[in-house]
Amino acid sequence: MNPMGMPGGGPGSGRNSAQDKQWLSEHPVSLKRIAALFRPHLASVGVVMALIVASSIIGLAQPFIVRELIDDAIPNSNVRLLLLGAGGLVLISLVTAILEVIQTWRATLMGQRVMHGLRTGLFTHLQKQSLGFFTNSRSGDVQSRLINDVGQMQSVITNSATSIASNLTTVVATACAMVAISWKLSLISLVVLPPAVLLAKQTAKLRRAVTGKRQREMSNLTSLIEERLSISGVRLAKIMGTGSADAAAFEDSSHKLIDLEMKSALAGRWRMATMSIIFAAIPAVLYLVAGLPATGQGMSIGTLVAFTGLQAGIFRPVMGMMQISVQWVSAMALFSRVFEYLDTDQALPVAPRPRAIDAENLRGEVQLRDVSFRYPEAHRATLDQLDLVLEAGTMTAVVGATGSGKSTLGSLLPRLLDPTSGQVLLDGVDLKEFDPESIAQVVSVVAQESYLLHASVRENLLWAAPKATEAELWQALEAAQIAELVRGLPQGLETQVGQRGHRFSGGEQQRLAIARTMLRRPKVLVLDEATSALDTVTEALVQQALDELAVGRTTLLIAHRLSTVMRADRIVVLEDGRIAESGTYDELLQLGGRFAQLVSRNELAQRAS
Known part of the structure; x- marks a missing residue:
């Protein structure tokens, strides 16, 4: 079911009239x-x-x-x-x-x-x-x-x-x-019209039912192709060894289509044959009526030919009307x-007269004032009356256990979500007052999972900055620690990244995404666990690129690995949607509270591994 309770198939996708x-x-x-x-x-x-x-x-x-x-x-x-x-x-x-x-x-x-x-x-x-x-x-x-x-x-x-x-x-x-x-011949033609209409309606119902089954099976076949032959589906099939089972499922669905296509082709053929006989009989009856002395007096040959021509032409549109x-x-x-x-x-309404953001004069200070957020299906608030200020040009790291509200907090800054209550302010102005596209120009996100278009490296970079020059593209790639790799590719910037970027490794995808973000020159940056899925060597490269990206920008660092938060100007510990602790790395360690416990657990986990 979709979010509004609607079946996925919907009308027009193999449904019959009753479903519609x-x-x-x-x-x-x-x-x-x-x-x-x-x-x-x-x-x-x-x-x-x-x-x-x-x-x-x-x-x-x-x-x-x-x-x-x-x-x-x-x-x-x-x-x-x-x-x-x-x-x-x-x-x-x-x-x-x-x-x-x-x-x-x-x-x-x-x-x-x-x-x-x-x-x-x-x-x-x-x-x-x-x-x-x-x-x-x-x-x-x-x-x-x-x-x-x-x-x-x-x-x-x-x-x-x-x-x-x-x-x-x-x-x-x-x-x-x-x-x-001829009104007389018209009456004769109308007598045979009702049975012809009835047969046409029955034929239409029969064909509609068969066509509905055929379309549903065709939809199933299409889904199999989309799921099994996508790059992720093929990769999973090879890993799980389900190639033969997938082929068998496809063969079974294709075989069902043979039967349904045959039924569709033959549906109502006997009824249509009966209708053809009726249609053929009508001119015969007309000729008989015209030839009999009692009924054909005064009827010319031209009248008969003209009428039969009209009569033959009226049944096609009548059947269409059915x-x-x-x-x-x-x-x-x-x-x-x-x-x-x-x-x-x-869900994210736009102000009647949205304000444009002056990116050149924007300081980039972000303030969360009494912010709460609750997901519609949740029993409790994910963020609860949160007050937080991100000073312009500084890095604030947010740590906490899974479910503490870190990613939700990160989604508020680019206005991917609106708080249930409270305000998110940029340079003292509520984000709701700004044009959403203006927000996107000054607030950027680098997430754990990067998304690349199925296009060339150049097109992926220009997606963020369509007017960027060749020099600016290479400058961004250099800063993202991936220029050398791109230069070594046979087609350089014209190399196709593949579906969802699968031409490159996870770390390479991240660095390309970082280069793309750099081209936007955002004033506010959200790093949402951008290195949590990477190995140690790749993480070091990506971390170097992120450090370059964060220079001079207001940065919210959502951290999974505590080693990444040491360079932050301030660390905030979230617990159940509230700020449990806040301070520098050294201050929080000396405090011996939640953050110190997290660091201790992290060190134990590293020693165990």
């Missing part, structure tokens, strides 16, 4: 809200509808021309009428073809613009959510809504909506034309699913 209906009953969507998406494109909507109506009406002139050709032009050798009729048929085909191309172009363009606005709006909205939202959400579900659901909505807009409008217009216009040509309910429910479920994410409260 249940979803809509729980998450209703307003037609007014959907209409609002099209309000900026009313002119395009009007043009598309006009093109549909014009194409349908112009196309209906064809059977009337055929009737005149058969009843008058051909038997009477009326050359003028024959030329006009033949030319009219060609002209009608040409005009309707041109109108359909223009209609498709305008409808697709309108749909793409609507979906562009919805897609970018959803992406921007999700960017503003707190880390807690993504921690409790399945990444696959977020991606599915942003890509798959919006993509399927595009199909609904450009294909289904125009198809419904076109079918409805064609049915109404064709029915009127049929009555105008799918409206299914398409409607699926479309509404997709809109509801996307709107629910858009309606998610922004």
Whole structure:
């Protein structure tokens, strides 16, 4: 379940109509809200509808021309009428073809613009959510809504909506034309319409059920590919020796798809065959009625041919109309699913008139004033009425047992989280008053796990500073103690780092991340256990890079290894979200309290190892 209690699959991902209906009953969507998406494109909507109506009406002139050709032009050798009729048929085909191309172009363009606005709006909205939202959400579900659901909505807009409008217009216009040509034959055609509609509806239900199973199995196959063939999945499979089992699972899923594809291909074929027989029987009945003396008096050959042409053309749009309910429910479920994410409260609200940070004149003093923080699912506060000042240009180390609130404290400074109560101030101004992007320009974080883009070394560095020069890139790499390694690579800065940076070791990834941070020249720096996962030799290199990075900056050092805190100007010991002790390294050792106990335990652990 995702954070709002929604199943991961969601509508439009292999669900059947019943599931979509249940979803809509729980998450209703307003037609007014959907209409609002099209309000900026009313002119395009009007043009598309006009093109549909014009194409349908112009196309209906064809059977009337055929009737005149058969009843008058051909038997009477009326050359003028024959030329006009033949030319009219060609002209009608040409005009309707041109109108359909223009209609498709305008409808697709309108749909793409609507979906562009919805897609970018959803992406921007999700960017503003707190880390807690993504921690409790399945990444696959977020991606599915942003890509798959919006993509399927595009199909609904450009294909289904125009198809419904076109079918409805064609049915109404064709029915009127049929009555105008022969009301008697129209009654006969309408008699066989109900059973044809019933068979079409049953066929649609059968195919929908099979298609739902096929899509679910396809989703399962896709998940297997994504999980087993990602670099982490392949690595885990090789370590665990599960390659054969993974291949067997993939083969089983693929085999199931064979059966489902066959069922999908054959679903409703007998019913469709029955419908074909009915369709074939209708012209036969019409010919019989036209030929019998009692019913065919006064009916010309041209009238019969024109009518059968109209009759044959009306059933396709009628069958299309039968799918409206299914398409409607699926479309509404997709809109509801996307709107629910858009309606998610922004956990980190932006001030109505956010202030920009003057980075040049910023001192970098950080103050936490009576700060408390409680996670929604927690029974107690992680931080409890915390008061702390980080002097500008100094390093403050925070130590404490696991769960004491160190990382939560570190997340408050770049405003990844907001305190439940209290204030976090930067140079005396509450962080909530600043533009979030301004905060990101002056507050940077180097965490235990670095994240590198699947791109070149150069692109990863420029991600932090797009305008950085070649010299500045190498200067940052030098300071991060990794320039020599990059120079030794065959492609240098153009070397691809691989998925999540797996081309490099953990320590190398950390140093690249540090170089990237240096290019931003932050005034406030958070080092969140940046060396805790490294070996001693690599830690020394990374620590040297961090020392270079921290010079002249207000630094919050969240430490796991106590050896890293000796150079800090001040050490704060957290316990249950409160400050238990505070002072320099020597002062806290002399105090003989919590910090001294931690140091003692750490020394014992090192001797034991």
